[in-house]
Amino acid sequence: GNSVTQMEGPVTLSEEAFLTINCTYTATGYPSLFWYVQYPGEGLQLLLKATKADDKGSNKGFEATYRKETTSFHLEKGSVQVSDSAVYFCALSRDNYGQNFVFGPGTRLSVLP
Amino acid sequence: KAGVTQTPRYLIKTRGQQVTLSCSPISGHRSVSWYQQTPGQGLQFLFEYFSETQRNKGNFPGRFSGRQFSNSRSEMNVSTLELGDSALYLCASSAQGTLNTEAFFGQGTRLTVV
Numbered sequence: 193g194n195s196v197t198q199m200e201g202p203v204t205l206s207e208e209a210f211l212t213i214n215c216t217y218t219a220t221g222y223p224s225l226f227w228y229v230q231y232p233g234e235g236l237q238l239l240l241k242a243t244k245a246d247d248k249g250s251n252k253g254f255e256a257t258y259r260k261e262t263t264s265f266h267l268e269k270g271s272v273q274v275s276d277s278a279v280y281f282c283a284l285s286r287d288n289y290g291q292n293f294v295f296g297p298g299t300r301l302s303v304l305p
Numbered sequence: 306k307a308g309v310t311q312t313p314r315y316l317i318k319t320r321g322q323q324v325t326l327s328c329s330p331i332s333g334h335r336s337v338s339w340y341q342q343t344p345g346q347g348l349q350f351l352f353e354y355f356s357e358t359q360r361n362k363g364n365f366p367g368r369f370s371g372r373q374f375s376n377s378r379s380e381m382n383v384s385t386l387e388l389g390d391s392a393l394y395l396c397a398s399s400a401q402g403t404l405n406t407e408a409f410f411g412q413g414t415r416l417t418v419v
Contacts, residue, residue, distance in 0.1 A: 228410075235309065235395060235410030281348065291338050291399055291408050292361045295348035 194219045198282045198296035205272055205303050213267040213299045215256075215282035223284040225249075225258050225265040226293070230279045239267075239280070272303045307331065309398050309411035317417045323384040326414045330377050330398030336360075337379040338408065339371060342393040351394075354379055383416075391418045 198215040205211060217223065224243040228236040240249030245260035254269045265282060282296040310329040318324050330337050338361075339351040350363040354373035373379045377398075383390055393415050397408040 233412070235412045236397075237410070238407050283348075291336060291353055291397065292350055292363075293338075293340075293348075293408075294350070295340075297347045 196296035202300040211269040223286045226283040228281040311411035326381045328396030334398040338397045340395045
């Protein structure tokens, strides 16, 4: 079946540190890959996505590259801010007709000033 | 533009009862999906509706059901509640419900079963 594995954290960093959150997936075929972010008390927001191998998704300084050979979609940011503190979810969807996400467990990030 | 609205935000029910949760999608959106979020199982897909038809369904028992109305509002019903149904239920809407259209999530309904 389809599944997503990601480091669960919590991850605690100082402001301006480099961030990497690892995400690997298992799926038949070629899924689309996503990163969603959940700020305290809010719903999930799409952060970035990639729909085919070698695509790079980027937004708000975050980026992730779809690596088919390693079945990975690691999230990176060069310099985190306190406002980036949130829970980050890696997800996949194999359904190009409809929305049917498989989410990872989420990684809680805390950025200290 | 108003976001996805879920009501109620919090709910406490007794084991064995049934519950109905409501989701109003963003105006113009035709796809509504439902997810269950728990500390143990994480986020799990329940079902998706598009133009009043269930298009996808997750691996949940028949006690979990849903429907979508002609104005795209959706309801989710859980019958014969169990303690394990305690969770945050999230609704997401999108314009076409394809991967090329972004899904917008509501803040969720937190259900506690006692």
